[in-house]
Amino acid sequence: MKSSVITFPGSNCDRDMDVALTKFGFKNKMVWHNDQELPKSDLIVLPGGFSYGDYLRCGSMASKSKIMNSVINFAKSGGLVMGICNGFQILVEAGLVPGVLLRNKYLQFICKNVHVKVDNKENTFFKNLDKKVLEFHIAHNEGNYFCTNDQLKEIEDNNQIAIYYCDQNGNTNDQINPNGSIKNIAGIFNKEKNVLGMMPHPERMIDESLSGEDGSIFFKNLLNNIK
Amino acid sequence: MLVNEKIAIEHGLKSDEYKKICKLLKRTPNITELGIFSAMWNEHCSYKSSRIHLKKLHTKGKKVIQGPGENAGVIDIEDGDAIVFKIESHNHPSFIEPYQGAATGVGGIMRDVFTMGARPIANLNSIHFGSTQNKKTKNLLRGVVHGIGGYGNCMGVPTIAGQTSFDRSYNGNILVNAMTLGLVKKDKIFYSKAAGLNKPVIYVGSKTGRDGIHGASMASASFDEKIEEKKPTVQVGDPFTEKLLLEACLELMSGDSIIAIQDMGAAGLTSSSIEMASKGNLGIEINLNKVPCRETKMTPYEIMLSESQERMLIVLESGKEQIAKKIFDKWNLDFAVIGKTTNTKNIELFFDNEQVANIPVNTLVENSPMYDRKWKKSKLPKKNKINKTIFKSLKIKDTLKKILSSPNVCSKEWIWQQYDHTVMGDTIQKPGGDSGVVRVHKTDKAIAATVDSSATYCWAHPLTGGKQVVCETWRNLISVGAKPIAVTNCLNFGSPEKEENMGEFVECVQGISEACKYLDYPVVSGNVSFYNETKDIGIKPTPTIGGVGLIKDYKKMITMDFKEIDNIILVIGKTEGHIDQSLLSRIILNENNGPPPEVNLFNEKNNGLTLLNLIEKNFIKSAHDVSLGGIITAISKMCIKGDKGIQIKKPKFLINEIEYFFAEDQGRYLIEINPKDLKEVSKILDKNSVHYDEIGKIIDKEMIIDQKTKLTIDELKSYNTNWLKSYMV
Numbered sequence: 001m002k003s004s005v006i007t008f009p010g011s012n013c014d015r016d017m018d019v020a021l022t023k024f025g026f027k028n029k030m031v032w033h034n035d036q037e038l039p040k041s042d043l044i045v046l047p048g049g050f051s052y053g054d055y056l057r058c059g060s061m062a063s064k065s066k067i068m069n070s071v072i073n074f075a076k077s078g079g080l081v082m083g084i085c086n087g088f089q090i091l092v093e094a095g096l097v098p099g100v101l102l103r104n105k106y107l108q109f110i111c112k113n114v115h116v117k118v119d120n121k122e123n124t125f126f127k128n129l130d131k132k133v134l135e136f137h138i139a140h141n142e143g144n145y146f147c148t149n150d151q152l153k154e155i156e157d158n159n160q161i162a163i164y165y166c167d168q169n170g171n172t173n174d175q176i177n178p179n180g181s182i183k184n185i186a187g188i189f190n191k192e193k194n195v196l197g198m199m200p201h202p203e204r205m206i207d208e209s210l211s212g213e214d215g216s217i218f219f220k221n222l223l224n225n226i227k
Numbered sequence: 228m229l230v231n232e233k234i235a236i237e238h239g240l241k242s243d244e245y246k247k248i249c250k251l252l253k254r255t256p257n258i259t260e261l262g263i264f265s266a267m268w269n270e271h272c273s274y275k276s277s278r279i280h281l282k283k284l285h286t287k288g289k290k291v292i293q294g295p296g297e298n299a300g301v302i303d304i305e306d307g308d309a310i311v312f313k314i315e316s317h318n319h320p321s322f323i324e325p326y327q328g329a330a331t332g333v334g335g336i337m338r339d340v341f342t343m344g345a346r347p348i349a350n351l352n353s354i355h356f357g358s359t360q361n362k363k364t365k366n367l368l369r370g371v372v373h374g375i376g377g378y379g380n381c382m383g384v385p386t387i388a389g390q391t392s393f394d395r396s397y398n399g400n401i402l403v404n405a406m407t408l409g410l411v412k413k414d415k416i417f418y419s420k421a422a423g424l425n426k427p428v429i430y431v432g433s434k435t436g437r438d439g440i441h442g443a444s445m446a447s448a449s450f451d452e453k454i455e456e457k458k459p460t461v462q463v464g465d466p467f468t469e470k471l472l473l474e475a476c477l478e479l480m481s482g483d484s485i486i487a488i489q490d491m492g493a494a495g496l497t498s499s500s501i502e503m504a505s506k507g508n509l510g511i512e513i514n515l516n517k518v519p520c521r522e523t524k525m526t527p528y529e530i531m532l533s534e535s536q537e538r539m540l541i542v543l544e545s546g547k548e549q550i551a552k553k554i555f556d557k558w559n560l561d562f563a564v565i566g567k568t569t570n571t572k573n574i575e576l577f578f579d580n581e582q583v584a585n586i587p588v589n590t591l592v593e594n595s596p597m598y599d600r601k602w603k604k605s606k607l608p609k610k611n612k613i614n615k616t617i618f619k620s621l622k623i624k625d626t627l628k629k630i631l632s633s634p635n636v637c638s639k640e641w642i643w644q645q646y647d648h649t650v651m652g653d654t655i656q657k658p659g660g661d662s663g664v665v666r667v668h669k670t671d672k673a674i675a676a677t678v679d680s681s682a683t684y685c686w687a688h689p690l691t692g693g694k695q696v697v698c699e700t701w702r703n704l705i706s707v708g709a710k711p712i713a714v715t716n717c718l719n720f721g722s723p724e725k726e727e728n729m730g731e732f733v734e735c736v737q738g739i740s741e742a743c744k745y746l747d748y749p750v751v752s753g754n755v756s757f758y759n760e761t762k763d764i765g766i767k768p769t770p771t772i773g774g775v776g777l778i779k780d781y782k783k784m785i786t787m788d789f790k791e792i793d794n795i796i797l798v799i800g801k802t803e804g805h806i807d808q809s810l811l812s813r814i815i816l817n818e819n820n821g822p823p824p825e826v827n828l829f830n831e832k833n834n835g836l837t838l839l840n841l842i843e844k845n846f847i848k849s850a851h852d853v854s855l856g857g858i859i860t861a862i863s864k865m866c867i868k869g870d871k872g873i874q875i876k877k878p879k880f881l882i883n884e885i886e887y888f889f890a891e892d893q894g895r896y897l898i899e900i901n902p903k904d905l906k907e908v909s910k911i912l913d914k915n916s917v918h919y920d921e922i923g924k925i926i927d928k929e930m931i932i933d934q935k936t937k938l939t940i941d942e943l944k945s946y947n948t949n950w951l952k953s954y955m956v
Contacts, residue, residue: 009467009471009474009558009559010467010470012382012470015652016650019652020652048650050381050466050467052467053381053465053468055467108373108644108645109376109377109644109647111643111644111645111646111649112644137649139380139649141380201649203652204650209655209666210649210652210654210655211649211654
């Protein structure tokens, strides 16, 4: 299976994502933000980082970069696109997934392990996953997901919420919400479920010496689903 | 503008220093030249009060590739790999403007590391604030933490460990010391020594602005009530540009275009150009009209003294300009050929076709002032005679609660959760342990790093304190299973013009040197920060030591959390009951006098190396060094982290239980072993003459001391974790 990771000038999780994808059997290519064409890919990943410094709204400049036209076309033609952290912010700014990401509720960067509940498994990203709760890792300053009530209704009606922040038993409540996201939303799909944006970093949880191994479960499952 | 002595003094130079300049030049300097002299001759850049003593530091060792004198130190970690590391202070700017001060401190130290060709792989920091009652403390802490995070997180370099302390002596002078480690191939290290004539001198990175002019001079003076006026001397950081600069420099370094490279840190273009020329024994010629500026009408004086961030100066091989330019264009960074190397051994500056400065390089460097300042020796204070009945009146539970929730012991999670500590995917021990540990990417090796200081001990007796802080970092590394290799030091002191402060400096340096030598743990880099004082009140002497060690097989790394019920806990090293200068003494008994705990270097080395041997043999399940707050504080942290309890039986000693549990004797560790290994472990400890006591065994969720005192792990946790969070709300 072929994957491509887009490197923006300020991306800093591009290497980590490359390591993870390669480890679980993807043939991965790194693609420069200023390129026009995407290599033939089964999966495109927008990695975490600070794409263009993010002094403006996070991801807004990146969403207008050269390569993004191709990414948007790829997504619209049904290709699988995944945005992690800053990648999620870019997807939101590019209009590929609904909503916005505000500054964290307590106005602080947060780096820690979190649990997320996988609700919707009728999609390529989470199909056949044999766990309902995964332990992932977050590291962000602007992950507070927000949308209008109308949008929320539409998102819920279309089953577009991918993952929720929860406790280790899968309960979602305000106490375990790390950043103030509406409905504890940690990740969201587009309507067609071929585009996933999420704040947590599965690529930081890929072996037992790191913060955990649930990222491995995610990537292995993803690869099997694409095959 | 005509230069005279008055203007020189306004530049922070002394009257006789100005006379010396005129004598060396055989004329009066012009204003640009005076600015250059003031930048090179201030304390921060010239080390004029400290140089004579820094020579005494122990800096040599088998693993040292580069000692002090370069942008950073370099050590060998085998297989052709090397670690580049250094710690640096950004104290003065951080007090004036905490966010930018701390952020640019982090930016500056990372540049020092990647200037040498290394990719930064870990950041650490040691930050010190005034009393928690002081009205400025909270905002300073918040600003500094945001600044450190703001810069490091954007760069994508994990912040893996640190130290935070609070003490009244920092009320008017906080300390922000930032440390970076980078990874490089041994044969791809870059230095700042220029070589060859007529080689192009290249400016890359951000444009030059008016920010930070006189930053280094500001860092070389004490504060007074006009401190707010100094805000314009604080630089403004742009971590995104630094990230671009990092990637562009590493890309250029993968080829063979660079002869020498130097970042523009303190005193900007001045110190970088002069350092490269001086090391290469060459001259340098710069056309200041070619320097990319972001403000109009900047004068030569301003261009030379600007401390705008994220800039580098490179001496390139002739004919490689286009290759280099292409790379910097790709990363959208400024690139300009601004001059060339010459054989004049002078720095010659041109602006609007006129020569605006012409100074022999050696007058700025070798002939810079060096002072052997007067200093006062400290006596070892007399031991306090603490009435034993006081100890009997103290309850362990109440005392432990106070200690665990005290600002200097409590969990610093509120701080380090704001730092990205897992980016790069190799952090295998996060902040909150004895050392942070990162793997050497795609190898079995890992690097452990720690940063520590013990201002109270140094204040009570500088010589002992200097030794102690080196040993403390050594123990932190051993506790995670790393072989200590070398250190970097950041020496934070008050005014060197006061005999007491100078004495503290001299004796701390001596202590550091003795310990480093004995432990074969050399100093490879560092900096000195004097004049940490406001209105005549100076800080406690605070030498900060950053230690670095190697774990050959990262799977053998040790953490401090208790692992398994029924395992046995031993205390390695002897507990004599030293209470003076301990946390117990200061916050429970309100007693600030007396000597710090004695440091026995033989025991430190012997205990540490024996423990490493036990780790190597896989006997150790968890380990933690005993420091602030004594044995019981250390055990509490192991319980909290492992979410397990312990049944403790105090060994039958002559000292009472309060002394036993809270004493801060040095050279001690707590270790967890499987009961079946006790015999073998005891044999090894005995054979190496290491004192040890069996103190208890791991149980579920409760700390029980001699069947009398009981605490649940949840109680311990709440004491330890709540204080800082509620303070910062």
